Amino acid sequence: MSIRDIFKKNKPNKSITITRENHDIPEGIMTKCPECNHVMLTKDLQKNKKVCPNCQYHHKMTAKERIDDFLDEGSFQSLDDHLQTVNPLNFPGYIEKVNSDMKKTSLNEAVLTGIGKLDGQQVVVAVMDSFFRMGSMGSVVGEKITRAIEKATELSVPFIIFTASGGARMQEGVISLMQMAKTSVALERHGAKGNLFISIMTHPTTGGVSASFASLGDINLAEPQALIGFAGRRVIEQTVREKLPNDFQTAEFLLEHGQLDAVVPRHEMRKTVSTIVKLHVKEAI
Amino acid sequence: MVKTLPFEEPLVQLRSKITELKEFTSNADVDLSKEIEQLEQRFINLEKDIYHHLKPWDRVQIARHPERPSTLDYIKELFNDFIELHGDRNFGDDAAIVGGIASFEGMPITIIGHQRGKDTKENIRRNFGMPHPEGYRKALRLMKQAEKFSRPIICFIDTKGAYPGKAAEERGQSEAIARNLLEMAGLKVPIISVVIGEGGSGGALALGVANHVHMLENSTYSVISPEGAASILWKNAALAQKAAEAMRITAPNLKEAEIIEEIIPEVLGGAHKNVHKQAEFLKDVLLNSLNELKSLSEEELIEQRYDKFRKIGVFSE
Numbered sequence: 001m002s003i004r005d006i007f008k009k010n011k012p013n014k015s016i017t018i019t020r021e022n023h024d025i026p027e028g029i030m031t032k033c034p035e036c037n038h039v040m041l042t043k044d045l046q047k048n049k050k051v052c053p054n055c056q057y058h059h060k061m062t063a064k065e066r067i068d069d070f071l072d073e074g075s076f077q078s079l080d081d082h083l084q085t086v087n088p089l090n091f092p093g094y095i096e097k098v099n100s101d102m103k104k105t106s107l108n109e110a111v112l113t114g115i116g117k118l119d120g121q122q123v124v125v126a127v128m129d130s131f132f133r134m135g136s137m138g139s140v141v142g143e144k145i146t147r148a149i150e151k152a153t154e155l156s157v158p159f160i161i162f163t164a165s166g167g168a169r170m171q172e173g174v175i176s177l178m179q180m181a182k183t184s185v186a187l188e189r190h191g192a193k194g195n196l197f198i199s200i201m202t203h204p205t206t207g208g209v210s211a212s213f214a215s216l217g218d219i220n221l222a223e224p225q226a227l228i229g230f231a232g233r234r235v236i237e238q239t240v241r242e243k244l245p246n247d248f249q250t251a252e253f254l255l256e257h258g259q260l261d262a263v264v265p266r267h268e269m270r271k272t273v274s275t276i277v278k279l280h281v282k283e284a285i
Numbered sequence: 286m287v288k289t290l291p292f293e294e295p296l297v298q299l300r301s302k303i304t305e306l307k308e309f310t311s312n313a314d315v316d317l318s319k320e321i322e323q324l325e326q327r328f329i330n331l332e333k334d335i336y337h338h339l340k341p342w343d344r345v346q347i348a349r350h351p352e353r354p355s356t357l358d359y360i361k362e363l364f365n366d367f368i369e370l371h372g373d374r375n376f377g378d379d380a381a382i383v384g385g386i387a388s389f390e391g392m393p394i395t396i397i398g399h400q401r402g403k404d405t406k407e408n409i410r411r412n413f414g415m416p417h418p419e420g421y422r423k424a425l426r427l428m429k430q431a432e433k434f435s436r437p438i439i440c441f442i443d444t445k446g447a448y449p450g451k452a453a454e455e456r457g458q459s460e461a462i463a464r465n466l467l468e469m470a471g472l473k474v475p476i477i478s479v480v481i482g483e484g485g486s487g488g489a490l491a492l493g494v495a496n497h498v499h500m501l502e503n504s505t506y507s508v509i510s511p512e513g514a515a516s517i518l519w520k521n522a523a524l525a526q527k528a529a530e531a532m533r534i535t536a537p538n539l540k541e542a543e544i545i546e547e548i549i550p551e552v553l554g555g556a557h558k559n560v561h562k563q564a565e566f567l568k569d570v571l572l573n574s575l576n577e578l579k580s581l582s583e584e585e586l587i588e589q590r591y592d593k594f595r596k597i598g599v600f601s602e
Contacts, residue, residue, distance in 0.1 A: 082602060083600050083601075083602060084600060084601040084602070085600060086599055086600055086601055088542075088599040089531060089532065089533055091518075091531070139598035139599050139600045140598075140600045142598055143598050143600055146595065168486075168508045168509075170508065170509060170514060170517055170518060171518075172508075172599070173507065173508055173532045173533050173534070174506055174507050174508050174532075174533070174534065174538075174539065174542070174544065175542065175544075175597060175598060175599055176508050177486060177487070177490060177507070177508040178490075178544060178594065178597040178598075179597070179598065180463075180466060180487060180490060181466055181470075181490060181493070181494050181594040181597070182594045182595060182597055182598065184463065184466035184467045184470055184494070184594075185466075185467075185470040185494065185590065185591050185594045185595060186591075186595070187467055188467045188468075188470035188471045189470075189591065191467075192471060207487075208486070208487055208508070210459040210463075211447075211458070211459040211462040211463050211487040212462075212463050212466055212487075213463070214459070214463070215457075215459045215460040215463040215464070216463050216464070216467050228459075229454050229459065230447065230449070230453070230454060230458040230459040230462070230487070231447075231449030231450075231453075231454065231458070232449075235449045236449050236450060236451060236454065239448075239449050239450055240450050240451055242451070244451060248451070248454070249454060257455045257456070257457070258457075259457045259459075259460060
């Protein structure tokens with residue numbers, strides 16, 4: 001090494017690249033909480049309903065995990081798994097992206113719907129999956145949710161939805177916007193017949209989903225710390241040119257501003273919703 | 286002086302040449318009247334050629350034209366005895382949405398619409414036609430009032446979208462929009478919505494769950510602005526022109542997708558060229574719609590609205 005090299009700004013090989021042998025823990029065995037940086041066994045996190053034991057941060061659940069956690073064991077029968085997304089605006093690469101998420105999640109689209117039992121009470125549920133195209137709503141999501149609502153209306157049973165969505169599916173254009181209207185007209189009919197609708201907003205619920213069925217529950221619940229809002233934080237910051245508070249658009253923020261009935265931790269969700277359903281049984285009392 | 290749009294540039298140039306030539310002949314001793322006549326003919330042809338072959342991006346620009354007639358302009362032209370009704374009875378009065386009662390060809394109606402400003406001062410007062418939750422709640426209050434008195438409801442849609450602001454979120458922008466979608470679905474009176482300018486996303490749809498939805502020829506209706514779509518899909522807002530085509534947001538596009546009922550023709554060059562004549566076109570379509578919907582019972586109206594929105598969606602089974 002010459003004298004010149006010592007004073008060089010970009011020294012070659014300054015940092016050591018960690019090779020594969022240096023950490024022999026296989027991918028996925030450990031999980032780091034994005035909130036508190038607590039490192040734990042993924043298995044333990046799963047056992048705790050994906051809630052961080054250290055800081056109570058609610059990690060995102062897949063639709064299937066949610067169904068397993070929420071409904072009576074083995075009671076779930078899915079609906080409309082055969083609907084297929086098409087490419088109405090011929091966006092390059094759109095179908096490929098949908099296909100790859102289908103493989104990743106083993107779902108046909110960003111929502112899983114079906115009939116099941118909650119503490120023995122029949123309900124129709126829809127669970128959105130944010131691992132599928134950010135849970136965004138296109139034609140198939142809108143159609144599956146609408147059919148699920150209609151099924152609940154037909155059976156005169158409560159309709160329960162777990163929302164998780166970035167909003168409308170841009171690649172389907174104005175048709176995706178119209179899914180907001182489609183699901184809403186179905187909910188109107190469901191409600192006009194005296195049927196119950198419970199909306200449970202999970203992280204994240206924004207845009208067109210938040211501005212339609214997610215906000216239309218007879219009872220609106222949310223999981224702790226879930227991001228819920230109409231416009232994106234960055235858009236608002238650019239519009240109003242001020243720094244927004246840290247808790248802006250969290251479930252707790254919404255509760256404080258009168259926009260939610262309650263924030264319910266995941267460990268109490270099943271019991272809470274089941275009690276609400278029980279209190280709405282028409283023959284009761 | 287009416288603002289000219291980029292695609293109208295050839296017209297402006299030809300017009301100035303004609304003017305120049307006219308000035309020249311009046312000062313000089315040559316007769317160029319034949320040439321001028323020819324140029325005038327060429328101008329008319331060029332005008333037709335340009336305005337009959339508008340690209341989606343041209344239409345976006347017409348829809349955003351500062352002189353484009355707004356809700357209040359059409360109210361003045363179409364209705365008598367308009368009385369504006371203010372406030373949501375909870376928080377305040379949002380000037381980005383106007384509403385009230387009026388008489389339309391002798392028939393009492395409720396009219397509600399987004400309202401942009403014509404100049405900076407008015408735009409600030411009206412928040413550029415981007416409503417807060419209280420605007421949507423005012424609209425809903427007036428719709429419920431219309432239902433009570435069995436008045437048809439006419440909505441004019443003209444907004445970039447619901448306002449993305451801190452206060453709007455705190456007061457429940459999502460819930461306000463969602464509530465309108467649901468409540469409009471169940472109203473027992475005819476609802477007709479007309480997109481008169483920009484129909485931007487949920488903020489537009491909140492006045493759009495109607496029995497009949499029409500669009501002016503050069504209006505747009507979309508899930509996101511072309512600029513927004515370009516920045517999300519291609520990470521570049523400058524590709525808005527391309528996005529305007531790809532997103533299929535024009536009246537002919539929506540008619541083809543069977544989302545709207547009628548395309549209301551515009552006067553050559555856009556509604557701003559002649560508000561009075563444009564209002565006549567609008568009136569014809571509104572009257573037809575009202576006559577058709579008046580024959581439906583309350584249940585049939587709700588049923589028809591349900592079917593209209595229920596069938597929207599493209600997928601395979």
